[in-house]
Amino acid sequence: MQKLPEFRSFLELVMGIQEPWHITGLNVDTENCQIDIDIDFMTGAAFTCPKCGQDECSVHDTRDKRWRHLNLFQYKVYVHARVPRIRCPQDGTHQVLLPWAREGSGFTLLFESLVMELAQVMPVKAMADMLGEHDTRLWRIINHHIAEAVNSQDLSNLESVGVDETARRKGHRYITSFIDLKTCAPVFVTEGKGKGTLKEFLEFIKSHGGAPSKIKDFSCDMSPAFIAGIGEYFPCARITFDKFHVIKMMNEALDNVRRKEQKEFEELKGSRWLWLRKEKNLKQSQKEKLNKLIGSKAAPQTTKAYGISQSLKRVYSSNEAEWAELALKGWYRWASHSRLKPVVEFARTVKEHWNGIINYFHSRWTNSILEALNSLFKAFSARARGYRTVRNAISAFYLACGKLKFDLPRLTPE
Ligand SMILES: [Zn+2]
Structure with missing residues (x-):
């Protein structure tokens, strides 16, 4: 195909590839329905230090990497590049920030956006079959972005909390969830049940701008463990029994x-x-x-x-x-x-x-939101035939709420 240079500019445009990066090669494997796109940086290019932001750091060495990208028609697409490490006079040797992927991931950010959107509407196993990936790899993406979203919460305005516990499946281990009753957003979900989870919750809100003295209300059932935990760790809070x-x-x-x-x-x-x-x-x-x-x-x-x-x-x-x-x-x-x-x-x-x-x-507080979430979570759990790990189960609970904001490029225009 003689038109390749034009097609290359087209790809660079839609993929958002900008200087110093450019597409250097393209291979279409019709038999395996796979497209491989090579990206490289221009010779002599310098990069910003990811630690201190200093510009114009020269390249120390490179590592070859590959990322799964969004499909192009029925083709799976992989992006390949040699990723530079720079040497910063202050911070030493570090991999540079890439515009299309986060460090350590084998997927582009857009592919991860797709995974996060789908995970909110379908079981991960079904998504894995659809995308032709192992579900463990997809769970790794999901768990990463959920942890980021949970950790980036600002809880300085948190005042009213609903707490409840649920078993992943009958007779299985418990998870305890805390939600903001005003926004209905999940604040903290953890393994286990009882008084200890209140202590964990206390530590969590303290490290996210919240203060136990600001928590005015708790809604929960009449379990002695919750009552004791709230009394000990949140003495200023009023309890409403659901x-x-x-x-x-x-x-x-x-x-x-x-x-x-x-x-x-x-x-x-x-x-x-x-x-x-x-x-x-x-x-x-x-x-x-x-x-x-x-x-x-x-x-x-x-x-x-x-x-x-x-x-x-x-x-x-x-x-x-x-x-x-x-x-x-x-x-x-x-x-x-x-x-x-x-x-x-x-x-x-x-x-x-x-x-x-x-x-x-x-x-007037009730735990009706938590009850609804619990049943949604159980329905999802049944469809997924369990979650294999507690971490996956916790992520699934956050996903069921659908309230978290992920720091990822959007797939659809606003
Ligand atoms: Zn630096």
Whole structure:
């Protein structure tokens, strides 16, 4: 092809190759669907020291390197170059900064942008098959950019935090996640659970411009480890117990009553969801069935527990903190005198966590965002059949949030 010089300028233009770099060779392998592009710097070129910024450092030596770039049509594209190391009088010998790739990566920045965009919408294994790369190499890219984004956070305005723990899979190791309740952005995700994670979180925010004294609110479930950790490391923070966890515990108590009673009353078998689901989410036939069970007085204990659970939900629908506290007191009297063992025990738990439950009516914080993220993360985890390493699982959690900003060239115009 005689037009090669023109094609070369075209490639330099679209690839953003600028002086002192230029394209020196091109090989098209039609059999393997691969294009190899050679890039080199002009003889005598000098470079900037990556450490101190001093210009005009002369080249000390070079190393041959190769990067996978974005595909060109159906062709895989590889870029090859000899990468110069300069000798700076002040800092010694260092590899120069390349406009198309970061040090140590076998991919161009644009390819890494593609990986980060795809990772937010598809499992990494599927992406690896599509791109013809091993998923371990892609995870390395993902983990790198997530770590960078997490570390570049400025947490000086962080005031309200939601914390929750989740297992990667049933019975697997836990990860604990902290989010900014105001922005819904993930702040810190770590392996493990319990009090120790609060200490790690404290160290993390201190090293990112935040201060424990600035944290005014925590939202969490009633786990003693969270309560102890927040009390010890964030003594100024107010705790709001997540209302969905409170209601979930009430539902568990109700279901325990039903399961015990169904030994006597056959009609209760298979009726679990009728009692637990919100009434508005029941089908007409289910509503009728539930009303019939309640009306027939066939299951007095379950019916009573159901009334108590509905009453708790009404407490939560109140808009006014003082009224809510009065209503909760009334609810507590009823529940604690119900003579239904699981309900009495739950009422005791409510009493022991009274202030944190009432705080909801002042702060209005819940962990609904974290709950949503947890289920998204589990769905992704199931599709990916697990993540092999904890680090990958943590990255997947950050990706599920979709809130991190990566320092990479954009693939699409703004
Ligand atoms: Zn230097």
